[in-house]
Each structure stands twice: as structure tokens, then as C-alpha cells.
Amino acid sequence: MIRLDGVTKAFPVYTKKGFLRRDRSVVTAVAEMSFEVGAGEFVGYLGPNGAGKSTTIKMLTGILTASSGEVRVAGLDPARRRTELARRIGVVFGQRTTLWWDLPLRDSFALIRHLYKVDEGRFRSRLGELTELLELGPFLATPVRQLSLGQRMRGDLTAALLHSPELLVLDEPTIGLDVVSKATVRDFLARINAEEGTTVLLTTHDLGDIERLCRRVMVIDHGRLAFDGTLDALRATAPADRTLVVDLASAAPAPVPPPGIRLIKREGPRMWLAIPPDVNAASVVASVAGAHDVVDIALREPDIEDVVTRLYSRGPALDG
Numbered sequence: 418m419i420r421l422d423g424v425t426k427a428f429p430v431y432t433k434k435g436f437l438r439r440d441r442s443v444v445t446a447v448a449e450m451s452f453e454v455g456a457g458e459f460v461g462y463l464g465p466n467g468a469g470k471s472t473t474i475k476m477l478t479g480i481l482t483a484s485s486g487e488v489r490v491a492g493l494d495p496a497r498r499r500t501e502l503a504r505r506i507g508v509v510f511g512q513r514t515t516l517w518w519d520l521p522l523r524d525s526f527a528l529i530r531h532l533y534k535v536d537e538g539r540f541r542s543r544l545g546e547l548t549e550l551l552e553l554g555p556f557l558a559t560p561v562r563q564l565s566l567g568q569r570m571r572g573d574l575t576a577a578l579l580h581s582p583e584l585l586v587l588d589e590p591t592i593g594l595d596v597v598s599k600a601t602v603r604d605f606l607a608r609i610n611a612e613e614g615t616t617v618l619l620t621t622h623d624l625g626d627i628e629r630l631c632r633r634v635m636v637i638d639h640g641r642l643a644f645d646g647t648l649d650a651l652r653a654t655a656p657a658d659r660t661l662v663v664d665l666a667s668a669a670p671a672p673v674p675p676p677g678i679r680l681i682k683r684e685g686p687r688m689w690l691a692i693p694p695d696v697n698a699a700s701v702v703a704s705v706a707g708a709h710d711v712v713d714i715a716l717r718e719p720d721i722e723d724v725v726t727r728l729y730s731r732g733p734a735l736d737g
């Protein structure tokens with residue numbers, strides 16, 4: 418569905434030097450990037466600010482042309498066949514809306530139907546389906562400017578999927594949403610992928626999105642692919658500490674962590690211990706239970722956020 422082969426995107430940057438002089442330099446936003454995404458995959462595309470995620474997405478959707486290398490989406494060169502490609506993909510940018518600000522949602526959707534030449538019957542049933550899944554029915558008559566961020570995002574998702582695209586490209590679709598809206602959007606995306614086989618490429622800083630949705634994760638750093646593999650493989654690549662949360666019977670005596678184990682913090686009878694990746698958690702549990710009067714104990718796997726932060730700090734290394 419998506420294929421990048423040795424793709425580089427460089428931007429010329431001019432800095433003013435004096436009255437008439439300016440210096441030219443080049444920023445390489447994406448460097449020698451190669452990857453493939455197959456039909457039906459749900460892929461997370463992660464990276465720190467300025468890593469090159471948006472630039473990649475703009476090349477995939479034909480907004481930008483690659484400086485070198487080859488980009489193919491649904492078999493098409495996006496920069497040359499942008500209109501044709503638009504009928505086969507859907508794009509949602511969390512920070513912008515494709516809907517008409519002053520029009521009721523319903524009218525925006527009707528305009529989009531014309532743009533994508535979706536036939537009337539198909540449009541009606543598709544709109545019914547999407548508005549039901551996204552719980553948008555009560556807002557169809559509301560002008561976009563009066564919608565909440567979560568309602569507007571659900572509107573944008575509907576707009577992007579009205580023409581039943583094979584590929585959905587999402588740039589930060591849950592940014593700024595509350596917990597309930599996030600859950601609705603995530604459930605919806607999982608369903609579209611599972612039931613309709615829509616391929617999804619998701620860019621996000623929200624690692625909850627990744628944990629909930631993405632079987633495969635690509636991490637980009639300084640324009641290069643730093644990791645490409647499953648979430649479990651990502652965890653194994655940059656192992657982080659697990660956390661043992663221990664509730665003691667009383668807050669009185671100062672708890673003593675087992676040797677080599679760091680006490681992260683303590684609040685009353687509860688303490689948090691960091692267990693390094695190479696230490697056996699069972700032996701730590703046994704040692705804590707032997708030394709203290711323990712009421713409850715829980716082990717937390719490392720947060721994907723810690724794992725990704727470690728990966729960035731380690732610098733780019735091509736593996737998977």
C-alpha cells in the first residue's frame with residue numbers, strides 16, 4: 418500500500434546576512450528512508466518534534482515532492498497523481514479541519530460527496546454507518562464552528578472515510594481530546610481497520626494511541642528510521658525499568674529496598690521500587706515480602722513512553 422525507497426527530502430534554508438547577502442544551507446528532513454506498509458496494516462509512526470514525520474506524510478499525500486528516491490502509495494506516485502490518489506486515501510490532521518467552518522456538518526459532508534463523486538445511495542448508507550459509530554447523529558445540523566474539538570475530530574474522520582479509502586493517514590488525531598473522546602476515536606479506528614481492512618498510518622505523540630492500536634511501530638529520528646517492528650520488540654530493544662508498587666501494613670518504619678533496587682518514591686504506607694530489566698522481579702517480591710509486613714503488591718510493565726524516550730536518547734540505529 419505504501420512503499421518508500423531511499424527517499425530523501427531536503428529543504429533549502431536561507432539566513433539573512435547583512436543588507437543584501439544571505440547564506441543558503443540545507444535541512445534534510447527525511448534521509449534515505451525506505452519502508453513498506455502492506456494492505457490492512459495499522460502502523461504507528463513516532464518520533465520527537467522535528468524528526469520528519471509531517472514531511473513524510475506530506476510526501477505520501479503528494480503535498481511535497483521527494484528530493485530523491487521513490488514514493489508509491491496504492492501503486493501511484495503521489496506528487497504526480499495527487500487527484501487520483503485523493504480518491505483512494507483519507508487524511509486527517511488533528512490540528513486542522515477539512516470541514517467548512519460556517520456550514521452544518523451535514524452540508525460539509527454533502528460537499529465532500531461531490532468532490533469525491535460518491536454516488537447518492539452509497540453516500541447515504543456510508544454516512545449513516547459512520548455517524549452511528551462516531552455518535553455524530555445529534556450534531557449533523559450544527560455548524561462546524563460550534564462543535565467541540567472532539568465532535569469536530571469525529572466529523573473530520575467521517576469526512577475522510579466517506580469515500581471508503583483504502584488508506585487512512587492520521588496526523589495526531591487525538592491531540593487535545595478528553596479521555597472519553599479519545600476512547601471513541603480509538604475504538605472507531607480499531608474497528609475500521611479490523612472490519613473494513615483499511616490500512617492506517619498513525620502519527621501521534623500520544624503513546625496510549627500506539628499501545629491501544631498499533632501492531633507495528635516505526636520510530637523516526639533525525640529523518641532516519643530508528644526502529645521498525647512490533648511494540649514488544651520495541652520494548653525489548655530499549656528495555657526500561659519495571660515498577661513494583663508495594664502497600665505496607667503501616668507507614669511507620671522506613672522501608673528498606675532490597676540491594677540493587679532503587680526506591681522511586683514513598684507516600685505513607687505505599688512505596689514504588691524500580692526493577693532494572695536484568696533483575697528477576699519474583700526475587701524482589703520475595704525479598705520485600707520477607708522484610709516487611711505487606712498488604713498488597715503490583716508489578717507494572719515499563720511505559721512505552723519510557724521505552725521510546727530511551728530509544729531517542731540512544732540515537733539512530735537501524736534495526737527491527
Ligand SMILES: Nc1ncnc2c1ncn2[C@@H]1O[C@H](COP(=O)(O)OP(=O)(O)OP(=O)(O)O)[C@@H](O)[C@H]1O
Pocket residue numbers: 428429430444445446464465466467468469470471472473
Ligand atoms: N518547509 C520547510 N522548510 C525548511 N525546513 C523545514 C520545512 N518543513 C520542515 N522543515 C524541517 O524539517 C525537519 C522535519 O520537520 P517535520 O515537520 O517533518 O517534523 P515532525 O516530525 O513532523 O515534527 P513535529 O512532531 O514537531 O510535528 C525539521 O527540522 C523542520 O524544521
